[in-house]
Amino acid sequence: KPGEQVENGGAEGGPKKEEDDEEISVAEKALLQKIVRKGLIENKNDIEVQRKDPSSPLYHVKTFEAMNLKPALLKGVYAMGFYAPSKIQETALPTLLADPPQNMIAQSQSGTGKTAAFVLAMLSRVDTTKDYPQVLCLSPTYELAIQTGEVAARMASYDPDIKIRFAVRGEEVNRGEKITEHIIIGTPGKVVDWALKFRFFNLAQITVFILDEADVMIATQGHQDQSYRIRKGLTNPNLQIMFFSATYDEEVMEFAEAIVSNPVIIRLKREEESLDNIKQYYVQCKDKEEKYQAISNIYGVITIGQAMIFCRTRQTSMWLAEKMKKDGHAVAMLSGELTVEQRIAVLDRFREGKDKVLITTNVLARGIDIEQVTIVVNFDLPVDMKRQADCDTYLHRIGRTGRFGKAGIAINLVDGSESFAVLKQIEQHFGKKIMKLDSEDVDEIE
Numbered sequence: 001k002p003g004e005q006v007e008n009g010g011a012e013g014g015p016k017k018e019e020d021d022e023e024i025s026v027a028e029k030a031l032l033q034k035i036v037r038k039g040l041i042e043n044k045n046d047i048e049v050q051r052k053d054p055s056s057p058l059y060h061v062k063t064f065e066a067m068n069l070k071p072a073l074l075k076g077v078y079a080m081g082f083y084a085p086s087k088i089q090e091t092a093l094p095t096l097l098a099d100p101p102q103n104m105i106a107q108s109q110s111g112t113g114k115t116a117a118f119v120l121a122m123l124s125r126v127d128t129t130k131d132y133p134q135v136l137c138l139s140p141t142y143e144l145a146i147q148t149g150e151v152a153a154r155m156a157s158y159d160p161d162i163k164i165r166f167a168v169r170g171e172e173v174n175r176g177e178k179i180t181e182h183i184i185i186g187t188p189g190k191v192v193d194w195a196l197k198f199r200f201f202n203l204a205q206i207t208v209f210i211l212d213e214a215d216v217m218i219a220t221q222g223h224q225d226q227s228y229r230i231r232k233g234l235t236n237p238n239l240q241i242m243f244f245s246a247t248y249d250e251e252v253m254e255f256a257e258a259i260v261s262n263p264v265i266i267r268l269k270r271e272e273e274s275l276d277n278i279k280q281y282y283v284q285c286k287d288k289e290e291k292y293q294a295i296s297n298i299y300g301v302i303t304i305g306q307a308m309i310f311c312r313t314r315q316t317s318m319w320l321a322e323k324m325k326k327d328g329h330a331v332a333m334l335s336g337e338l339t340v341e342q343r344i345a346v347l348d349r350f351r352e353g354k355d356k357v358l359i360t361t362n363v364l365a366r367g368i369d370i371e372q373v374t375i376v377v378n379f380d381l382p383v384d385m386k387r388q389a390d391c392d393t394y395l396h397r398i399g400r401t402g403r404f405g406k407a408g409i410a411i412n413l414v415d416g417s418e419s420f421a422v423l424k425q426i427e428q429h430f431g432k433k434i435m436k437l438d439s440e441d442v443d444e445i446e
């Protein structure tokens with residue numbers, strides 16, 4: 001379908017849904033999503049194979065042992081705590097590791113194991129007897145490149161002969177020097193400089209080319225053109241191309257087809273979210289102050305698990321965070337004025353469970369799945385620009401996919417007739433009752 005961009009709950013591209021007062025780039029969202037991820041996202045859907053080479057049937061391999069990996073790499077995989085391949089890995093890895101090499105375009109949401117798959121494939125292809133770059137991995141940003149490099153270094157820790165070099169800002173090569181590392185992980189601009197301008201390495205010697213986070217790549221000015229320039233220099237007859245994206249739409253697929261010739265195309269659709277297993281409540285309040293009081297009353301209950309509190313504006317979220325802190329409640333806040341490093345630190349602490357409550361605004365949280373959250377508080381109900389219920393955002397915040405058997409709780413704070421009407425719209429849309437809760441009597445929450 002044209003313009004289909006369901007993977008992030010329609011997060012990017014479309015019209016803004018609320019009075020957003022802070023922006024976050026697609027690249028940063030992808031990074032934050034990685035930071036907050038605890039482990040693999042399971043997905044009950046089947047892999048869709050959209051195109052394959054009829055002469056070599058696609059097969060699935062259910063164990064890492066059956067993939068004929070080098071022993072040191074198998075050891076590295078186990079040391080990372082991976083016991084069995086993820087769904088996308090079961091299908092992608094046999095193709096990525098096959099001989100003769102095959103090109104692949106793979107799409108699945110963030111957290112499904114794409115990075116681990118291509119890192120394993122690229123490490124397997126390295127010939128450490130040759131001291132020049134053979135693998136080139138393009139990432140859209142400095143931070144994403146570093147994340148990938150860290151995975152590669154960990155997975156290669158039992159094969160210390162494999163050397164990796166980052167081509168990112170801050171890294172320099174002396175004029176006239178030739179790069180001897182086997183793997184280059186970098187951003188397009190720096191790679192263009194190193195390969196085409198200064199010739200620190202020879203693109204024609206690259207036998208594995210990975211383009212990661214393709215959807216983020218095309219959202220960044222200039223990256224697509226730089227990718228094409230790099231692609232042109234990749235003339236090795238044995239070149240294998242691996243192309244990955246978290247989302248799927250026409251633009252990404254056009255980019256993919258322009259980069260990758262004769263690909264096997266696989267896709268794992270995101271699981272539908274639902275409100276089954278979610279207990280939904282609302283608390284009737286008079287105003288903002290009463291909403292605050294309601295949160296204070298239920299603080300003890302919401303901190304049994306981990307909770308997120310959504311506010312419509314940054315102003316409200318800052319006000320709430322200040323007030324809660326003053327009252328001695330431990331809360332963290334994710335907001336627009338933090339630096340990237342600070343945001344990473346906030347999400348790191350939340351992932352580790354050091355903070356139990358995270359206050360945020362819509363924009364920052366939209367499209368970031370924080371799966372360990374068991375309680376969601378809508379300090380403000382999600383509405384669109386016409387102040388009607390934004391049911392998609394509601395579902396994305398609160399809904400769970402089939403894999404979560406465990407129950408979740410949603411608490412909606414309502415003040416005034418307008419927000420009560422929004423609540424009723426949401427109730428009607430999903431056909432599920434939202435129960436009234438007396439915040440003085442939180443024992444009702446199970």
Ligand code: ADP
Binds near residue numbers: 084089111113116
């Ligand atoms: P993606 O690139 O699709 O976002 P990643 O490769 O980063 O996914 O994997 C998501 C998370 O799952 C990471 O924390 C990673 O360490 C973990 N992971 C990846 N593959 C496996 C596996 N086979 N078994 C267990 N955990 C895995």
